[in-house]
Amino acid sequence: MDQDSLDISFKAVASVTLILFSVIDIVGSIPIIIDLREKEGKIESLKATVIAGVIMVIFLIVGTQILNLFGIDVSSFAIAGAIILFLLGLEMILGITLFKSEPEDGSGSIVPLAFPLIAGAGSMTTIISLKSEFSELSILLGIIINLVFVYIVLKSSGWIQNKLGKGGANILRKIFGIILLAIAIKLFKTNI
Template sequence: MDINIFLLTFIPLFVAMDIIGTTPIFIGFTQGISSFQRKRLIIEACLAAFIVAIAFLFGGKAVLRFLGITINDFRIAGGMVLLTLSIYDILSTASDSRRNPHTNVGVVPLGIPLIMGPAALTTILILVDKYGYIPTIISMLSNFIIVVLVLVNAKWVAKVLGEGGTKAFAKIASLFLAAYAVMMIREGINIIIENFKG
């Protein structure tokens, strides 16, 4: 696979999943538990996120067709959702704003929606439409490998970046996600206009 195609699929998904920004939340959830329990949580979270991602990857378009929604409709709506989420993350001051400590933290909220949330799911569907299944699947697998490595070494990553560095990285990722969302909206509108003219 062309390295440029790989980067064009890998980077948007990496930004959308924002595993570095999720790391402090993961550390907060796993304080005081054993190494075995922490590894089990990582497996549960990543497995749940991966299953949802695969289901959306192969079933997303069928659902859209059934509902009579075109990929450009979804591109515009998804872009608006991504833009809203990214703006919320940029303006949010609470590092644990997406926490939900009263649930099973392995599957929810660590797996869904912190690892594989609306931003990542929307990005996957757009990437499949634009670049095809193989590049998207390769990028998904690459990102999940990074997710596992980061979560297994979460304390070390947080120590290297520091609390301020982790927050700054999350804000920068949200800013790039906002720009990607605007691009999605622009592309969707342009294609609809071109189809209308044709």
């Protein structure tokens, strides 16, 4: 393999990684993660990361076929994800609980954390879009790199929460709640 093909491959992986990083936006999700940590008592970082990874890899390989099997187009899928993100934003701004889960079952690590927050409509539609421009291997490597970063952020969310304090976390939660509402509305408008 010559040097040019290695450079192209590195560029492709770097591009995919950055695109997915901006769509997944795990740093922007820190207030939601902190909120879930308070509700659930803990976040199962590895479980959430692995489940999100499995969802994204499955979607990379057979995503379009799965949606077609159920007669669902990508836009409808994105709108469903937008509605969930909208409700999460409302929870954050209004201080209400719409997504109830039993703390002992740890389902918060799956819904809404693994899906739709990490592996949501945005990341899945992005993965489908990336397939037209990049190889599946480049996309897979981009997913894996992002999952490592997701795991680090999830694992350190308790430390981040302690550094922010209760007041800082509340302010951040409200600000990102509004941003989440805006993202949900944009997703909805784009796909309607």
